[in-house]
Amino acid sequence: MHAAAPSPTHLAFRHPLPIRIAHWINVTAMTILLLSGLQIFNAHPELDFGSTSSFYKHPALTIGATGESPDRGYLQVFGHRLDTTGVLGVSRSDGDVSERAFPSWITLPAEQDLATGRRWHFLFAWIFVVNGLVYLAFGLLSGQLRRRLIPTRAELRGIGASLREHLTLRFPKGEEATRYNVLQKLAYLIVVLGLLPLQILAGLAMSPGFDAVAPWLPEAFGGRQSARTAHFVIAMLLVAFVFIHLAMVLLTGPFNQLRGMITGWFTVRAEREAS
Amino acid sequence: MKRKNLDRRRFLLGGLGLGGALALGGCGRLAASRTGQNALQAGDDATQFVQRLLMTPQTLAPEFPASAISASFYANGTTDPGEADYKALAANQFADYRLKVGGLVTTPFEISLSELRALPSRTQITRHDCVEGWSAIGQWTGAPLHLLLERAGLKPEARYVLFRCFDTMDSDSLDTPRPHYYETVDLVDAYHPQTILAYDMGGAALGVPHGAPLRLRVERQLGYKMPKYLKSIEVIDSFAAVDGGKGGYWEDQGYDWYAGI
Numbered sequence: 153m154h155a156a157a158p159s160p161t162h163l164a165f166r167h168p169l170p171i172r173i174a175h176w177i178n179v180t181a182m183t184i185l186l187l188s189g190l191q192i193f194n195a196h197p198e199l200d201f202g203s204t205s206s207f208y209k210h211p212a213l214t215i216g217a218t219g220e221s222p223d224r225g226y227l228q229v230f231g232h233r234l235d236t237t238g239v240l241g242v243s244r245s246d247g248d249v250s251e252r253a254f255p256s257w258i259t260l261p262a263e264q265d266l267a268t269g270r271r272w273h274f275l276f277a278w279i280f281v282v283n284g285l286v287y288l289a290f291g292l293l294s295g296q297l298r299r300r301l302i303p304t305r306a307e308l309r310g311i312g313a314s315l316r317e318h319l320t321l322r323f324p325k326g327e328e329a330t331r332y333n334v335l336q337k338l339a340y341l342i343v344v345l346g347l348l349p350l351q352i353l354a355g356l357a358m359s360p361g362f363d364a365v366a367p368w369l370p371e372a373f374g375g376r377q378s379a380r381t382a383h384f385v386i387a388m389l390l391v392a393f394v395f396i397h398l399a400m401v402l403l404t405g406p407f408n409q410l411r412g413m414i415t416g417w418f419t420v421r422a423e424r425e426a427s
Numbered sequence: 428m429k430r431k432n433l434d435r436r437r438f439l440l441g442g443l444g445l446g447g448a449l450a451l452g453g454c455g456r457l458a459a460s461r462t463g464q465n466a467l468q469a470g471d472d473a474t475q476f477v478q479r480l481l482m483t484p485q486t487l488a489p490e491f492p493a494s495a496i497s498a499s500f501y502a503n504g505t506t507d508p509g510e511a512d513y514k515a516l517a518a519n520q521f522a523d524y525r526l527k528v529g530g531l532v533t534t535p536f537e538i539s540l541s542e543l544r545a546l547p548s549r550t551q552i553t554r555h556d557c558v559e560g561w562s563a564i565g566q567w568t569g570a571p572l573h574l575l576l577e578r579a580g581l582k583p584e585a586r587y588v589l590f591r592c593f594d595t596m597d598s599d600s601l602d603t604p605r606p607h608y609y610e611t612v613d614l615v616d617a618y619h620p621q622t623i624l625a626y627d628m629g630g631a632a633l634g635v636p637h638g639a640p641l642r643l644r645v646e647r648q649l650g651y652k653m654p655k656y657l658k659s660i661e662v663i664d665s666f667a668a669v670d671g672g673k674g675g676y677w678e679d680q681g682y683d684w685y686a687g688i
């Protein structure tokens with residue numbers, strides 16, 4: 153044993169209850185928002201810039217079907233086409249080949265049903281917004297937001313080292329693992345105070361009722377269809393974030409991480425010696 | 428120790444995966460049930476409540492300069508009603524058309540197109556947002572609905588205005604009768620300054636694809652709240668007994684009655 157042995161493996165309290173509750177409500181809400189959002193997208197699978205639609209004349213993005221036999225599905229971004237038959241544009245649902253932008257296994261509801269998709273989306277938009285406000289209020293009042301998400305000067309200076317550690321998949325151990333490191337803080341900060349509020353604003357900018365209240369909002373995005381495009385792109389960025397987030401959980405011990413977010417307690421492993 | 432940890436891990440992840448799959452599979456069934464429908468309805472109620480808090484009855488939907496008008500304005504839904512009564516009126520350029528105004532009013536009346544055109548008019552260039560997701564900007568000229576309601580005189584029980592239309596959604600399959608298009612708005616939207624019965628689009632008489640001779644504009648809501656081919660206006664206290672009872676053709680198919688988002 154080393155003379156100045158670091159504290160042995162022990163449990164540390166990591167996530168306060170309000171944050172754990174908010175986290176799991178958020179997981180549910182964002183999942184439903186994504187799947188019902190894709191259902192909504194299918195009703196008009198075209199994204200444009202400006203206030204109005206180009207009606208497939210020069211879409212920024214569209215997902216479609218050629219209508220030939222055999223039918224081919226494609227994703228078209230700024231005029232570049234990619235054959236996506238089987239997944240986007242043309243896919244199977246219940247054994248039948250159908251022309252739909254996103255396939256039935258990733259939309260809510262599975263069948264083409266814009267009315268119900270919208271109801272899911274807006275109900276969970278409310279849940280998502282209220283949950284986010286509670287999280288923010290708790291985070292600000294308890295100082296958790298600052299402690300958890302705002303990097304210190306010293307941390308910002310260490311960003312290069314942290315980047316190197318991550319690229320070589322050597323993650324912080326011991327006491328250091330009980331706090332978010334600088335990269336984590338920055339990623340969460342961008343998502344929590346950047347992308348998520350922006351996603352809510354882009355959603356509101358598409359509302360004719362809300363646009364009467366705040367005519368500047370769709371304009372700030374460059375028009376309602378630009379807001380729709382932004383809403384879609386942010387949704388995809390959030391999906392990318394969630395994939396990285398889950399990869400990190402898997403790489404750093406999923407059981408420990410899950411227990412941390414469920415019970416609040418997190419195992420801190422003793423820092424291993426050269427042995 | 429190691430083993431046990433692994434098993435627990437697998438159990439937990441498996442459980443989470445299974446739970447997620449069940450939850451999503453169950454979503455469809457949940458949504459179809461009655462309580463599920465009511466729960467999903469709560470979102471729309473909250474949206475209406477909060478939007479109405481944020482806006483005054485006079486708050487206007489954004490208006491645009493003439494340069495913003497869309498070159499082609501997509502005509503959605505019915506674009507050429509096949510009903511005999513409509514065809515007869517259209518053949519005569521709607522010279523014999525009379526809009527009926529009745530229901531819970533003190534003085535029901537009928538009004539011709541030329542009389543409507545003689546009323547004070549409002550012209551607005553607004554963005555039309557379809558529930559499907561697309562938008563187009565158009566210029567509309569018409570008679571403010573509140574002028575007609577004031578002339579008819581609302582009874583105290585009045586709560587909604589019901590618009591009945593000439594068209595059924597599938598005019599070409601007349602053998603299976605389908606309900607006529609209809610819509611309802613409450614008095615807040617009925618008296619809104621931008622709520623007009625439009626007879627002109629882009630400075631010319633409204634064409635058949637866009638709802639000739641008259642279509643409603645309710646600018647703070649989505650396109651399906653703005654029926655085309657208007658036949659009559661009826662002031663009512665409840666829409667529970669009208670067709671599917673949900674307050675509109677698309678509402679009867681599951682769409683929200685309040686279409687402010």
Ligand code: HEM
Nearest residue numbers: 182185186189190193277352355356358380383384387560
């Ligand atoms: C994490 C949160 C969310 C995700 C992942 C998400 C995702 C999506 C997606 C993929 C679509 C379809 C594509 C599009 O039209 O852009 C969509 C549509 C929509 N979302 Fe969201 N959304 C989220 C939150 C919200 C919130 C909070 C609101 C309300 C403030 C909202 C309002 C809307 C509206 C109005 C549409 C319909 C757009 C249309 O008419 O096509 N969304 N959402």
